[in-house]
Every structure is written in C-alpha cells, then in structure tokens.
Amino acid sequence: MRRRLNIRAALIGLLMFFAIWQVLAWIIHRPIMPSPLQVLPIFTASVFGNLGIHFLASTARVLAAIGVAVVTAVPIGLGLGQVPKVNRIFAPLIAIVYPIPKIVFLPVIYVLMGITDISKIFLIATIIFFQILVVVRDEAANLHPELILSVRSLGAGRRALFRYVYFPASLPAVLTALRVSVGTAIAVLFIAEQSLTTYGLGYYIVVETYQVLRYPEMYAGILAMSLLGLVLYFMIYNMELKVNRYRSEEHN
Amino acid sequence: MITIDDLTFAYSGQSPIFQDFSLHVDRGAALSIIGPSGCGKTTLLYLLAGLRHPQSGSIMIDHKPITRPRPRSGLVLQDHGLLPWQTVRENARLGLTIWGFYGSDGRHAPADEQLVPNQADQRVDGWLKKLGIEGLRDQYPLQLSRGQRQRTAIARTLAMKPDLLLMDEPFSALDAPTREDLQNFIITLHDKSDLTYIIVTHDIEVAVVMGQKILVLQKSANQEAQIMDNACAGFSDGRMQGKFQQKCEDLRNLLGSMT
Numbered sequence: 001m002r003r004r005l006n007i008r009a010a011l012i013g014l015l016m017f018f019a020i021w022q023v024l025a026w027i028i029h030r031p032i033m034p035s036p037l038q039v040l041p042i043f044t045a046s047v048f049g050n051l052g053i054h055f056l057a058s059t060a061r062v063l064a065a066i067g068v069a070v071v072t073a074v075p076i077g078l079g080l081g082q083v084p085k086v087n088r089i090f091a092p093l094i095a096i097v098y099p100i101p102k103i104v105f106l107p108v109i110y111v112l113m114g115i116t117d118i119s120k121i122f123l124i125a126t127i128i129f130f131q132i133l134v135v136v137r138d139e140a141a142n143l144h145p146e147l148i149l150s151v152r153s154l155g156a157g158r159r160a161l162f163r164y165v166y167f168p169a170s171l172p173a174v175l176t177a178l179r180v181s182v183g184t185a186i187a188v189l190f191i192a193e194q195s196l197t198t199y200g201l202g203y204y205i206v207v208e209t210y211q212v213l214r215y216p217e218m219y220a221g222i223l224a225m226s227l228l229g230l231v232l233y234f235m236i237y238n239m240e241l242k243v244n245r246y247r248s249e250e251h252n
Numbered sequence: 253m254i255t256i257d258d259l260t261f262a263y264s265g266q267s268p269i270f271q272d273f274s275l276h277v278d279r280g281a282a283l284s285i286i287g288p289s290g291c292g293k294t295t296l297l298y299l300l301a302g303l304r305h306p307q308s309g310s311i312m313i314d315h316k317p318i319t320r321p322r323p324r325s326g327l328v329l330q331d332h333g334l335l336p337w338q339t340v341r342e343n344a345r346l347g348l349t350i351w352g353f354y355g356s357d358g359r360h361a362p363a364d365e366q367l368v369p370n371q372a373d374q375r376v377d378g379w380l381k382k383l384g385i386e387g388l389r390d391q392y393p394l395q396l397s398r399g400q401r402q403r404t405a406i407a408r409t410l411a412m413k414p415d416l417l418l419m420d421e422p423f424s425a426l427d428a429p430t431r432e433d434l435q436n437f438i439i440t441l442h443d444k445s446d447l448t449y450i451i452v453t454h455d456i457e458v459a460v461v462m463g464q465k466i467l468v469l470q471k472s473a474n475q476e477a478q479i480m481d482n483a484c485a486g487f488s489d490g491r492m493q494g495k496f497q498q499k500c501e502d503l504r505n506l507l508g509s510m511t
Contacts, residue, residue: 150333150405153301153321154347154412155360164350168337246337246392 034216043220050204055224057199061117062185062232065124066178072125073132074174078166080133081140098134102126103188115196123192124185131181135173140166172243179236186229201225253279253416253448254300259309261292261299269295271473272309277450279415282442282485284463285452286507291469293452297418300450301327313416323351323362326414330421332405334393340400341389344380344407348372351412365413372411379407383437399430406434410441417449424455435461439486456507460484460499468503470510480506 018036025035047055080087106123113119143165151165193202201224209218254277262268269292277283285293298304299311302321311318313325321327334343342349351361352369361367380386383403393401402422409417417438423431439462442449451462459466466480480503484496 144331144333146329146331147333147335149298149301149303150327150329150331151335151346151350152303153325153327153418154350154408155321155323155354156350157354157360160350160353160360163353164346165335168335243337246339246394 031213031215034219038216039219039223042216043223046217046220047224051220051224054199054201054204054221055228057197058186058189058193058201058225059228061121061189061193061200062124062182062228064117065121065185065189066128066182068121068125069128069132070174070178073129074136074167074170077133077136078140078162078170081137081143082166084141087137087141094130094134098130102130103191106192110196117197120189120192120197124188127184127188128178128181131177132174135177136170139170139173143169168243172240175236175240175243179233179240182232182236183229186225186232190225201228253277253281253313255310255312257310257312259299259311260307261295261304262307268307268473270306271475273474273477275467275477277448279448280442280446281448281450282439282462282464283450284459284466284482285450285469286454286456286459286466286503287469288471288507289454291471292474293469294420296469297327297420297450297452300416301325301418303327320359322416323358323360324412324414325416325418326409326412328402328405328409328417328419328422330424332393332398332401334401334404334408336393339390339392340385340396340404341376341380343393343404344389344411345372345376347408347412348376362412376407376411379410380404383407399426399434402426402430402434406437415447417447419449419451421453422451423458424453431458438462443486456500456503460496460503461486466503468506468510478506 021036025033043051046052080090102123105126109119109123113122148161148165151161156164189200190202190205193200194206197203201221205218205221205225209215209221254275256273256275259270259273259275260268261270285296287293295304299306300313300318302318302325305319313322316322335346338346348367349372351367352372354360356363356366377386377389380389383406385400385403385407388396388400388404393404396404406422419438423434426434435458438449438451441447449462451458453459453462460482462485463482464485466482468478468480470478482499484499
C-alpha cells in the first residue's frame, strides 16, 4: 500500500501545477489560455455564488450515484460470490456488459427515464455499479471456506456473516473500485450535464461560459470540476489506507 | 452428551463415508479421532458442529438434534479462522460480538445467559491472559506467529464458555514446544471442568496424549465405531513413557491393519 500523501508533497504538487499553467499562459498568450492569476480570483469570488451552486449540483449527482451503485452492487456481488451456481449463469453476461462504455446509452436513458436528474444519476451509477459488482463478487468468492465455517460455528447466520465477514472483507476492494471509477464517473457527468439541465459544472463550463467565450470563468469551472475529482479521490484513498491498516508489518 | 444414531453421510456423487454409524460420547469425555486422510474424521467433526447435515440418522447433543451450529459447542480449526482486519482482541471477542448482535436467542447464541458488554470484554481479556497473549491484543493476525494465532482462536472459542470443544487438527501446524503447551492447556482445562472435547488428528502421538478414548476411522464406509480405550492420556511425563510408547505402537498397528 502506498503511503499517505503529506501536506508538503501536496503543496509542492499544487505549486508545480500552477507554475506550469502560468508558463503555458505566457507561451500560448491567447484568451483560451488565461493565467491562473486571472482565474483564481474569479474562482474564489464565484465559488461562494453562482459557481458554488453548480458545484453542489454536480457533487450531489456524483454522491447519489455512488450511493445507489454501492447499495445495489455490494449485495448482488456478495450474493453472486457466495452462490457459485448463480454466478456461473450470470458471469458471461457480466463479462460482456462490464467493458461497454455506458455513456453510449445516454440517449436511450434520456428517452426511457426522461430528462431529469434521475437519468443522469442512473447513468453514472451504472458505470460504478459494474466496477464494484465484479470486485465484490470476486472477494466474496475468494474468502477461505474454513474462515466462514469457523465464524458460523460462533453462531453467525447470514446477517452476522454479512456484517462481520463479507462486508468488511470486500470493503477495501469496494473502495479501490470506487477510487478507480470516480474519474470516469465525473467525466461522464461532465458530458451528461452539458444538456437538458440548468445546474451542474458541465453546464456551467460548456453552456454558461465556453459558448459565450467567458474563458476565465470557464477555467474557474474546470478548476471546480478538477477539485471535485481530486477531493473524492483522496477521500476514498484515505478511507482505503484506514481499512488496510492491518496489512502493514506482516509477520511472515 | 453426544448420541449418534444410524448416521449415513456421503458427499454428493460419492460412496458414503458413514453408513448406519452409531456413537455415544459421555459428558466430560476426551475423545481423539484418528484415521487415514479421506476417512471422514473432519466430516464427522463438521457434522457434530452442525456445519454438515446427515442424509439419514440423527445426531443429538444434550438430547437436542443438531441442525445448525450449537451455541455451546466450540470449534477450533487448524487454519485458525481469524479475521485478518481485526485485532487479536476483536477476534477473540468475535463470538461474543455475534452473541450481542443476535441477543441471547438460543439459536445463534446461548439462551441461558445474558451477555453484558462490559463483562464480555473482561471475559475475553481473561482468556487472552490465560493463553499468554494479552500483550498482543492490539496486533493483527498477519503480525503473529502460527502459535499465537491459534491461541487467539482458542481464546475466541473459550470466551463462549463451551461445554463441548471440537478441534480439527488444531496443533498440527505448530512447532513442538507450542503444541505441547497448548495440549497441556486443553488437558488442564478439561481436568478442571466438565468440558467435553473431541480432537481430530492424523498424528498418533497427539491422539494418545489427548484421547482417553480413541475413535479409529477407516477409509471405506464406517459402520462400527472402533474405539480404543487409552489410560495414557494426559501429560506425557516420564513415568508413562513405556506404556505410552506401547499404546502408540498398538494404535499404529491397528491403523496399519485397516488399510
């Protein structure tokens, strides 16, 4: 397991990021590449106003999608992992559907579910759902049978096994799958928010700023979306470190 | 304590391991089960633990048929069965945690006793101490030696106050001093209480040290319970040396004659 990102490293990374951005702004020297010194004040001013509302709308959609995906994929994955017979039936289907880029179903979902938030959340949830489903299934299937037997002998029925064995056993894998798929989720959110809504960072970046040539404001939006991805990524990463503590300092 | 009547058991698609097999075990007994691999000794233990179900016949413990794991039966496996993400103390407390999860419902947990969380912690710490691992309570299983892991698993089982202890090759992956130490621990515990225990082993000396009676199973369908009485069980100290060796030899011959 990699180590925790410390504050110093984070600051150095940020400084380098803004330095390279500034250098690019000097070299390109066109309105499409404004300086961070121009963008950051706009960002800090608007993040508590208009931009903040778009930010919250996008965050709410991603979190809702993560919630829906976890709540549905974990139990189904555990079920498939525990019952090999059922898994054998569905494994080929999952293997085929899993790599399909779910975004291509965007028009279908819009027609079937309407142009509401629900269709956007559903689309993102589908992406995360398959990532989690596959890892949870495999974790549950790989648990040592003797471990299950000995916990059952302590009196655990299905509910206690889920609570004390299957769920904690698959939690690290769930978090890894989430961390890996959260980038894709936000990318898809960006596309889904470009139309048929009035709130969301995708809408803000494309419709409210890009299409009317407000480039510095557009960069404030890009910064907000990057921040959303970054914060989610490191929040999940920190949770991963916490649940993986026991793996450190192995005896043999 | 245990009455098995006309037990028949086979794994699907295979010939039966037990056919109309009957066995009686008294309360307070110390029974070893030995036999070649594939003879069904682990299966018998799992049947007693309620983790496998007979095709026909009945298994009664304390006059009640076994259809699921019985709250007052403890099971110790060779592989420890510890949760790697829990500390030694959390692992040792797991049985009591599950007890608290269901409450004293008589199905998952004993009904004859209410569990007070505070007392549960003390009970667990007491067993950790008796097993000499109280200093490791905040360690994770991956950081422990095999012997320490097995001590944790034993503490976890004993914290449930079992009256029947079922053990499947509990000491076979341990080094000799640790094995002797834990054997003596179980024997002392048995002497001081009315604990009944059954130990499955492939090791002749372990079978003789641990079993006041030794059940010998064979590879083909077991019908008659072949039981050898054994006066040499207990501490393998010097005085018994000759008799002990003789008993091991007898058992070895018996096993040899059966295959």
